[in-house]
Amino acid sequence: xxxxxxxxxxxxxxxxxxxxxxxxxxxxxxxxxxxxxxxxxxxxxxxxxxxxxxxxxxxxxxxxxxxxxxxxxxxxxxxxxxxxxxxxxxxxxxxxxxxxxxxxxxxxxxxxxxxxxxxxxxxxxxxxxxxxxxxxxxxxxxxxxxxxxxxxxxxxxxxxxxxxxxxxxxxxxxxxxxxxxxxxxxxxxxxxxxxxxxxxxxxxxxxxxxxxxxxxxxxxxxxxxxxxxxxxxxxxxxxxxxxxxxxxxxxxxxxxxxxxxxxxxxxxxxxxxxxxxxxxxxxxxxxxxxxxxxxxxxxxxxxxxxxxxxxxxxxxxxxxxxxxxxxxxxxxxxxxxxxxxxxxxxxxxxxxxxxxxxxxx
Amino acid sequence: xxxxxxxxxxxxxxxxxxxxxxxxxxxxxxxxxxxxxxxxxxxxxxxxxxxxxxxxxxxxxxxxxxxxxxxxxxxxxxxxxxxxxxxxxxxxxxxxxxxxxxxxxxxxxxxxxxxxxxxxxxxxxxxxxxxxxxxxxxxxxxxxxxxxxxxxxxxxxxxxxxxxxxxxxxxxxxxxxxxxxxxxxxxxxxxxxxxxxxxxxxxxxxxxxxxxxxxxxxxxxxxxxxxxxxxxxxxxxxxxxxxxxxxxxxxxxxxxxxxxxxxxxxxxxxxxxxxxxxxxxxxxxxxxxxxxxxxxxxxxxxxx
Numbered sequence: 001x002x003x004x005x006x007x008x009x010x011x012x013x014x015x016x017x018x019x020x021x022x023x024x025x026x027x028x029x030x031x032x033x034x035x036x037x038x039x040x041x042x043x044x045x046x047x048x049x050x051x052x053x054x055x056x057x058x059x060x061x062x063x064x065x066x067x068x069x070x071x072x073x074x075x076x077x078x079x080x081x082x083x084x085x086x087x088x089x090x091x092x093x094x095x096x097x098x099x100x101x102x103x104x105x106x107x108x109x110x111x112x113x114x115x116x117x118x119x120x121x122x123x124x125x126x127x128x129x130x131x132x133x134x135x136x137x138x139x140x141x142x143x144x145x146x147x148x149x150x151x152x153x154x155x156x157x158x159x160x161x162x163x164x165x166x167x168x169x170x171x172x173x174x175x176x177x178x179x180x181x182x183x184x185x186x187x188x189x190x191x192x193x194x195x196x197x198x199x200x201x202x203x204x205x206x207x208x209x210x211x212x213x214x215x216x217x218x219x220x221x222x223x224x225x226x227x228x229x230x231x232x233x234x235x236x237x238x239x240x241x242x243x244x245x246x247x248x249x250x251x252x253x254x255x256x257x258x259x260x261x262x263x264x265x266x267x268x269x270x271x272x273x274x275x276x277x278x279x280x281x282x283x284x285x286x287x288x289x290x291x292x293x294x295x296x297x298x299x300x301x302x303x304x305x306x307x308x309x310x311x312x313x314x315x316x317x318x319x320x321x322x323x324x325x326x327x328x329x330x331x332x333x334x335x336x337x338x339x340x341x342x343x344x345x346x347x348x349x350x351x352x353x354x355x356x357x358x359x360x361x
Numbered sequence: 362x363x364x365x366x367x368x369x370x371x372x373x374x375x376x377x378x379x380x381x382x383x384x385x386x387x388x389x390x391x392x393x394x395x396x397x398x399x400x401x402x403x404x405x406x407x408x409x410x411x412x413x414x415x416x417x418x419x420x421x422x423x424x425x426x427x428x429x430x431x432x433x434x435x436x437x438x439x440x441x442x443x444x445x446x447x448x449x450x451x452x453x454x455x456x457x458x459x460x461x462x463x464x465x466x467x468x469x470x471x472x473x474x475x476x477x478x479x480x481x482x483x484x485x486x487x488x489x490x491x492x493x494x495x496x497x498x499x500x501x502x503x504x505x506x507x508x509x510x511x512x513x514x515x516x517x518x519x520x521x522x523x524x525x526x527x528x529x530x531x532x533x534x535x536x537x538x539x540x541x542x543x544x545x546x547x548x549x550x551x552x553x554x555x556x557x558x559x560x561x562x563x564x565x566x567x568x569x570x571x572x573x574x575x576x577x578x579x580x581x582x583x584x585x586x587x588x589x590x591x592x593x594x595x596x597x598x599x600x601x602x603x604x605x606x607x608x609x610x611x612x613x614x615x616x617x618x619x620x621x622x623x624x625x626x627x628x629x630x631x632x633x634x635x636x637x638x639x640x641x642x643x644x645x646x647x648x649x650x651x652x653x654x655x656x657x658x659x660x661x662x663x664x665x
Contacts (some may be wrong), residue, residue: 039469039580041476071581156623187366187623190630196584197575198382205375206619210366221582222477223575245477357622360630 032056032267033090034068035081037097038195044220044240045194045257046070049096049119052259059264063271074099082107086114092270094263095119097194098163104128115275117266119259120165122346124277131262134283135165136172136345137313138255139216140320141291141306142237143176145253146184146214148302149235153183156207158200158217158224159190162360164348166218171352172320173216176309178354186355187212197223208234225250235297242292253306254292261287281342284314321345326353367620373500373613377508380612382407382566382574382583384511386590387597387604388518389562395522395599396555397535397656401457402442403563404587405464410435410564411571412468415475415578424483428507428568435564436557438464443556447549450660465581472578480572483507507569512605514562519601531555535654538661548661563587596642598651606648611641 034053038046050068057066067090069081078100085093086107094117095104101121108116108128116128124130146155155177159166170188177184187210189203196219204215204224214235217224222243228234228250236246238254262280269275282288291310294303312318323334328351334340351359386403393400413434418427442460445451483505491502522528531551534541538548570586571578589611597603614637621633 041473042579043477043577187625189619189622190634191619192634193584195579197577197579197582198570198584198586201575202375202379202616203619203623206616206623209368209371209375210620210623212623221575221579222577226479226576245479356625358629 029063029065030092030267030271031065031067031088031090033082033085033088033093034066035072035078035085035093035095035097035100036068036070037074037099038071038220040068040070042195042220043222043243046096046220048241048257049094049259052257052263053094055260056263056267059260060267064267072100076103078103079107083110086111090114092117092267092275098161098165115270124279126277129266129276129278129280131278131280131282132165133257133259133288134281135255135257135289136168136320137283138289138291139169139172140176140313141310142216142253142255143173144180144306144309145237145294145298145302146173146216146235147177147179147181148305149252149298150177150181150184150212150214152211152213153181153185154210154212155184155186156204156210156212156215157186157188158203158207158215158219159188160194160218161192162190164346167351167359168345168348169218170355171348174355175325175352176320180305188355188357190360191219192360193219195220197221200224201227204228205231222246238292244292247293248295249297251295252298253294256290256292258288258290284310285316327351328353328355366624370496370499372616372620374503375616376609376613377501377504378574378612379616380608381508381511382569382586383590383593383611384605384608385507385514385566385569386563386587387593387608388511388514388601389559389566390590390594391597391599391601391604392518392522392531392562393555393559394594394657395535395654396531396552397538397654397659397661398446398552398556399453399457399658400439400442400460400556400559401454401591402438402460402464402587403559403590404583404585405461405467406435406438406560406563407464407567407570407583407587407590408468408581409438409464409471410567411582412472412475412567412578413564414568414572415478415480416471418480418572419475419478422481424481424572425506427480427572428565431564431568431572432561433564435560435562435567437560438467439556439560439563440553442560443553446660447552447556450662453658453660461587469580472580475578476580477577480576483573483576505573507565507573510565515601515605522601532654535656538656538659542661542663548663552661563590566590593641593645595653596645598645598648599654600651603645603648603651607641607645610644611637614640 036046040050072081092115096119098120104118105123118130120132121130191199200219201223204227208231217239225236225246228236235252236250242254319339321340323338324336325334327333410431414427414431417430418424445456446453485505488502492498534548534551542548593607597607618633618636
């Protein structure tokens with residue numbers, strides 16, 4: 001596995017370096033690089049980043065040139081890809097997966113004139129910004145719907161990699177499912193990958209066989225939807241992209257990532273020379289997190305309630321982590337009326353009370 | 362923890378489905394290696410089969426034709442390998458690895474217009490009478506045709522290798538190609554046949570993932586299944602019976618660990634995740650591996 005990816009990226013990078021180096025004239029379009037963790041047609045996470053990147057290019061026309069590398073493994077290979085992009089003349093590089101964090105920071109230290117934007121991470125530098133979306137706001141809406149729609153009171157959750165972002169999503173969904181349905185239980189499967197359709201299908205199958213009739217996923221393929229469709233009365237949610245081809249059933253809603261406005265902003269900032277290292281974390285209100293249409297399989301009153309929740313989060317009237325809340329071990333997490341601050345959320349590594357099981361470390 | 366949530370019958374039924382892609386691919390590779398050729402391109406042929414399966418089934422609207430197209434795709438790719446290694450005498454290890462790289466790229470290209478399309482449904486065969494048996498019916502007799510085809514192929518390969526003259530000749534070629542050549546057997550021709558059978562099987566295995574298991578096309582969707590198939594061939598000692606055991610064990614523990622996670626078993630998830638690999642290796646090693654074919658991986662040239 002490692003070897004073939006290594007060969008592939010190595011060959012591409014070498015080619016890119018040979019061809020791309022002489023193109024560094026002043027009036028040439030600004031090169032903007034994107035490093036993706038999956039293929040650009042994965043139907044989810046990477047596809048939406050790429051889609052947003054193309055929207056950004058459409059916005060600027062001839063002024064920018066898009067350089068991208070798909071299916072880059074998280075780890076040392078990423079550093080090579082990033083270095084090559086820098087040598088190729090990219091002025092701004094977006095690295096769009098959590099595992100690219102250290103490679104991004106390492107390469108950024110060697111190329112102080114190149115600006116970096118790392119998605120979903122937390123390490124910044126003078127030329128490294130981080131950006132992420134408050135997916136947990138969308139998870140709250142999903143949890144609300146899941147709590148209403150389950151009849152077996154068992155909700156399955158296909159979790160990917162044990163990082164705070166994923167844990168936050170599980171907690172947020174669970175809190176809001178319990179709120180509308182005190183009997184609801186979550187069954188969580190970690191598959192340790194962002195995209196592995198066969199494993200996702202197997203995980204969905206296992207959850208459904210154990211009586212889950214709503215399956216949430218934090219993985220990027222539509223395989224769980226297909227498994228749910230075959231099983232019949234099981235509901236699912238689109239992840240990262242709308243996955244509307246499975247609507248109205250099993251897919252009853254979705255979280256959509258919309259990065260385009262941010263990408264346009266940041267490219268503009270580099271062009272204007274106003275780019276600064278920032279830590280951006282936007283949610284439903286800013287449009288970075290979209291809630292896909294709640295389908296006709298959902299009763300009207302449930303739909304209205306979920307939409308009201310969405311709107312109150314967007315307006316900033318309600319925070320998905322509002323006390324009283326306890327941690328899994330029973331200790332207090334938030335007092336009555338208290339809301340979680342961003343620092344707590346960024347490093348969240350515990351389940352809230354009521355979720356069974358342990359977070360893999 | 363709630364182990365009662367796991368229904369053993371459903372678990373065993375999912376095991377058969379989860380194991381089928383690896384079983385098919387490994388079976389093909391077993392025949393290839395018994396003929397003395399090491400083809401490390403299984404992953405590439407599987408993913409090409411997965412892409413071809415989607416393309417043919419979507420265009421024709423028939424899942425069976427999709428599988429036929431997948432077998433053809435895998436076969437053509439392995440034909441390339443056969444020409445390179447058997448006629449042009451290239452190094453088998455390097456060519457096999459290159460075949461995997463090539464297959465991954467080719468499949469991404471072929472599948473470009475098919476991302477997100479759903480293939481036609483592949484019907485399950487409810488075998489009359491047998492599917493109504495109390496326990497076995499639910500476990501073993503309510504699957505789709507490919508599951509049975511996989512099992513049938515294991516039996517057929519076993520019979521071919523151990524009970525037919527042609528199988529004996531194929532093994533002779535694998536054990537000592539110079540001796541087989543001296544006896545007048547067409548070593549290169551036989552190896553061509555074996556390699557292409559292996560390619561077709563890998564294609565079928567890949568298509569089972571894209572047409573039944575997932576079912577949808579995503580780049581790189583086989584996610585290393587080909588390498589597992591390769592490993593199972595070695596650990597099974599190049600014997601079809603053990604290969605079936607190995608593939609079912611791997612598929613079974615994979616499904617079981619997901620079920621145990623969902624049931625909230627108090628074992629750290631990391632151990633559960635590695636369990637399929639560990640269990641398969643331990644069991645197949647304990648069974649004492651067979652001897653590898655004598656000419657495995659060696660280049661054959663008639664003049665030497």
